[in-house]
Each structure stands twice: as C-alpha cells, then as structure tokens.
Amino acid sequence: MGKSGKEKNTLAKAKHSKLVNRKKNKIKKDQEKRKERLKAILAQHSNQQKKEAK
Template sequence: MAKSGSEKNTKNKAKHTKLMNRKKNKMRDEKEARKAKLKELAKKMNEKK
C-alpha cells in the first residue's frame, strides 16, 4: 500500500542533483580554461621560434 502525504526524499534528490551539476559545470569550465591557456602558451612559443 502506498504511503499518503508528501513524497519522500524528493527535495534532497533535487538539491543533490543541483549541487552535482554545479560541480560538473565548474570542472568543465576549469578544464576548458586550462586548455585555452595551454593553447595560447603554445601559440606564443611557436611565434617565438
């Protein structure tokens, strides 16, 4: 028999999903920034040669 009342655990799941998405986006942005920085550095080094 199903429980009556509010659904169990949906607020925590939503909060967790939000936090995990924030973490994933942060990691992706850092990775892209690092990649761009290295690309720019490589370009500078090639121009120097």
C-alpha cells in the first residue's frame, strides 16, 4: 500500500523534466539549423561547380 499524505518532490521533478526538455529541444533546433546551413553551402558549391564547368 502506498504512503498517505503529501507527495514528495513532485515540484522538483516537474521543474527538472521541464529543464531537460528545454535542453533537448535546443539541441534538436541547433542540429536542424546546422543541417540547413550545410545544405545551403553544398547547394552554393554545386552551383559554382556547374558555372565553372560551362
């Protein structure tokens, strides 16, 4: 049987999970930005090569 009374650490756990989720979202966002930047650089590079080949 569970304990009776006030639950312990629910606020701390909620705060921690909120911060961890924020950190994960930031990392994902940064990775997506990096991918898009690389795609743009590669596209620019391939366009340059096409112009030079002509």
